[in-house]
Amino acid sequence: MTYNLSDIQAILATPENNAVEFKTDAVRPESIAREMVAFSNTQGGIILIGMDDDGKTLGLSPDKNYEEWIMNIARNNVVPAIQVEYQEYDLENKTIAAVNVPRGKDKPYQTLGAKYLVRVGSTNRTASQTELLRLFQATGSFHFDATPVQETSIKDLNLSKIDSYFDRYGIAFSHETEEDKILLIKNSDVLTEEGEVTVGGMLIFGLAPTRHLPQAGIAFAHFPGTEINGELIDKQNINGTLDYQIDTCLAVIKNNWRQLSTIVGTKRAKPNFIYTDKVFRELLTNACVHRNYAIHGSQIRVFMFDDRLEFRSPGRLPNTITIEKLKVGVSYAVNPILVKFMENLRYIDRLGRGLPMVYREATTNNQSVEFKEVGEEFWVVLSRDG
Numbered sequence: 001m002t003y004n005l006s007d008i009q010a011i012l013a014t015p016e017n018n019a020v021e022f023k024t025d026a027v028r029p030e031s032i033a034r035e036m037v038a039f040s041n042t043q044g045g046i047i048l049i050g051m052d053d054d055g056k057t058l059g060l061s062p063d064k065n066y067e068e069w070i071m072n073i074a075r076n077n078v079v080p081a082i083q084v085e086y087q088e089y090d091l092e093n094k095t096i097a098a099v100n101v102p103r104g105k106d107k108p109y110q111t112l113g114a115k116y117l118v119r120v121g122s123t124n125r126t127a128s129q130t131e132l133l134r135l136f137q138a139t140g141s142f143h144f145d146a147t148p149v150q151e152t153s154i155k156d157l158n159l160s161k162i163d164s165y166f167d168r169y170g171i172a173f174s175h176e177t178e179e180d181k182i183l184l185i186k187n188s189d190v191l192t193e194e195g196e197v198t199v200g201g202m203l204i205f206g207l208a209p210t211r212h213l214p215q216a217g218i219a220f221a222h223f224p225g226t227e228i229n230g231e232l233i234d235k236q237n238i239n240g241t242l243d244y245q246i247d248t249c250l251a252v253i254k255n256n257w258r259q260l261s262t263i264v265g266t267k268r269a270k271p272n273f274i275y276t277d278k279v280f281r282e283l284l285t286n287a288c289v290h291r292n293y294a295i296h297g298s299q300i301r302v303f304m305f306d307d308r309l310e311f312r313s314p315g316r317l318p319n320t321i322t323i324e325k326l327k328v329g330v331s332y333a334v335n336p337i338l339v340k341f342m343e344n345l346r347y348i349d350r351l352g353r354g355l356p357m358v359y360r361e362a363t364t365n366n367q368s369v370e371f372k373e374v375g376e377e378f379w380v381v382l383s384r385d386g
Helices: 005-012 029-041 066-076 129-139 159-167 178-187 199-205 242-259 277-290 323-327 336-344 354-364
Strands: 020-023 045-049 085-091 094-101 117-120 123-126 218-222 234-238 300-304 308-314 369-374 377-383
Touching (some): 005 045, 005 085, 020 029, 029 066, 029 094, 029 117, 029 123, 066 094, 159 178, 159 199, 199 336, 218 242, 218 277, 234 242, 242 300, 242 336, 277 300, 277 308, 277 336, 277 354, 323 369, 354 369
Parallel strands (some): 218 300
Antiparallel strands (some): 045 094, 218 234, 300 308, 308 377, 369 377
């Protein structure tokens, strides 16, 4: 991103924050590297050199090549190396430097001292275990759905459902010996080698998934009007296995959508347009399969308003995926075990056709659909205009 002088002046009019850091020209390389690591691991930011902490312009020393110095820090003091943009500006008859640090594509980043840092407000801090886990998950080097659910065993699984699942492949699970049953579900990633249920196995075959994973449900709310308020038309907390959650929430959405197509006097309150089931099912499945289950205390939320339907899923997009790529079908399995099971249950395919299909159906019917990241959530917003 290229900043002009007016952009820099606008930035300097605000104090340091989650995307802005001021440094004097005497700053040490280690300090610059920490800022680069923290910004790269979070949402990116800008380092302005030649300023004091209060935003007063001090300027750069004329006897140093700051651009070369900055580029060397980005290459040699950050692991893995990052690409930054460097610009200089004349301000108050002094020269300052702006270092633009983008959101990293190869997270997590660390300093030479093996510190994983994140940006919180105007400060940097060491990433917590949960934050570090999310950073590794975004790289694809770690998958939370393969981790064990503590203090669980085969007794926490619905063996009848597992039997039905394997029956479609000609495997008579119920007729196998107990030893072979355990071996089979271990090889299918339902159990770990130690005999505990995986997160993926619990979400598909668990007897009570949300008792063990309380963050794994869907919260539905239907608000009158166009804003979140204290009044509710309907509210549902949907728990259970993912296929049950998807089917139940689909029925709830359709029932509530029709409520806005009632007759008032001689006029219809809202046009009778409704998306096909496959649109709602795709967005619910996408939210359930690709959400970040490592984020505790945060459910999938589906909010209905008079003018739109929002699907809010915990977790940002993986490192290599952008909003524009989603529209053309580029996908990435954050939870490959869940993807495998839901594909076999005929809820998804792996061809990346889902979100492009949603986009096409919306635009063909003069509706709008928006994909966006808000904080630590991924949102899909469908319009409800006529």
